[in-house]
Amino acid sequence: MCAETVALSTMLILARETGAHIHLCRLASAEGVESVRQAKRAGMHITSDVAAHHVHLSDADIGYFDANCHLIPPLRAERDRDALRAGLIDGTIDAICSDHTPVDEDGKQLPFAQSEPGATGLELLLPLALKWAREVRIPIAVALARVTSHPLRVLGLPAAGIAPGQIADLCIFDPQAWWCVEPGALHSQGKNTPLLGTELEGRVRWTLVGGKIVFDALSET
Numbered sequence: 001m002c003a004e005t006v007a008l009s010t011m012l013i014l015a016r017e018t019g020a021h022i023h024l025c026r027l028a029s030a031e032g033v034e035s036v037r038q039a040k041r042a043g044m045h046i047t048s049d050v051a052a053h054h055v056h057l058s059d060a061d062i063g064y065f066d067a068n069c070h071l072i073p074p075l076r077a078e079r080d081r082d083a084l085r086a087g088l089i090d091g092t093i094d095a096i097c098s099d100h101t102p103v104d105e106d107g108k109q110l111p112f113a114q115s116e117p118g119a120t121g122l123e124l125l126l127p128l129a130l131k132w133a134r135e136v137r138i139p140i141a142v143a144l145a146r147v148t149s150h151p152l153r154v155l156g157l158p159a160a161g162i163a164p165g166q167i168a169d170l171c172i173f174d175p176q177a178w179w180c181v182e183p184g185a186l187h188s189q190g191k192n193t194p195l196l197g198t199e200l201e202g203r204v205r206w207t208l209v210g211g212k213i214v215f216d217a218l219s220e221t
Contacts, residue, residue: 004027004028004029004031004032004073005031005032005035007030008024008032008035008036008167009035010205011024012035012039012044012046013036015039015044015045015046016039016042016044019045021045021046021047022028022046022047022077022219023046023047023048023049024036024047024048024049024071025048025049025097026049026051026054026072026097026099027043027048027050027054027084027087028050028051028054028073028074028075028076028084029073029076029080029083030079030082030083030084031210033083033084033092033093034083035174036048036093037087037090037092038091039169040091040092040133042180044100044192045070047095047154047159047219048087048092048093048094048095049094049095049096049097049098049151049154050084050087050088050093050094050096050097051071051096051097051098051099051121052096052097052098052121052124052125052128052129053071053075053080053099053119053121053124053193053194053195053205054071054073054075054084054099055079055081055084055085055088055096055128055132056081056128056131056132056195057069057075057081057194057195058075058076058077058078058080058081058086059074059075059077061073061075061110061194062112062125063170065111065112066076066112066194067108067109067110067111067112067115067192068106068108068119068192068193068194069194070112070113070114070115070116071099071101071117071118071194072101072115072118078132084170085136085141088132088146089136090165093147093196094146094150094153094154095146095147095151095154095210096125096128096129096132096143096146096147097125097126097147097151098121098122098124099119099121099187100120100121100122101117101118101120101121101190102116102118102119102120102188102189102190102191102192103115103116103118103119103120103190103192104189104190105191105192107192108112115177119190119193119194120186120188120191120192121193121208123185123186123187123188123204124181124193124195124200125147126147126171126202126203126204127179127200127201127202128200129144129147129205130143130175130202131200131201131202134201139173160192167210167211168180168208168211169208169209169210170206170207170208171178171204171206171207171208172204172205172206172207172208173202173203173205174202174203174205175201175202175211176201176202177201177202177203177205178199178200178201179199179200179203180197180198180199180200181193181195181196181197181198181199181200182196183196184192184196203217204217205218
């Protein structure tokens with residue numbers, strides 16, 4: 001936790017002195033969230049994100065030092081997880097990211113401290129965002145904004161959406177489709193995630209990029 005707060009303090013001081021916009025990746029501690037909250041209240045141009053698995057997991061999920069739970073930043077206490085959730089709700093944290101860091105099987109077949117940190121996350125981003133929305137009882141559209149329009153705003157890119165005469169990039173999903181997170185259900189080369197064996201609700205059916213279908217779940221079955 002000290003590693004995060006010390007680094008944040010340095011960056012926030014530099015941002016205050018220079019007036020620069022800084023984006024803070026993968027907040028993981030309650031103290032870090034509060035530092036960003038105070039900086040925003042002071043009028044500083046600060047944005048931040050959190051990894052989807054940190055929104056749901058804590059150090060209690062590590063169990064008997066499961067190497068799949070070896071992440072950077074590490075999973076912290078439940079109070080930290082709750083602070084991350086609160087930061088997402090009040091706008092202190094701008095976006096939820098997948099933190100997709102796939103690791104091959106050999107990298108996880110080691111004692112916890114020696115294993116390679118990381119987890120596959122891209123395919124879990126949507127269902128984990130939906131899960132957070134249901135648990136904190138916010139509209140699904142609000143949760144989806146944390147993984148769509150808010151990241152665009154952080155990057156200074158124009159808002160995406162469907163407009164006449166324009167080719168839209170679309171993700172069509174079934175918010176009520178239940179599935180189990182198992183290695184065979186993941187398309188990523190890395191199959192390691194702390195959420196293996198977890199039942200999640202919400203699954204992508206089609207993905208269109210530039211008006212063309214690049215993923216069709218029906219063709220994958």
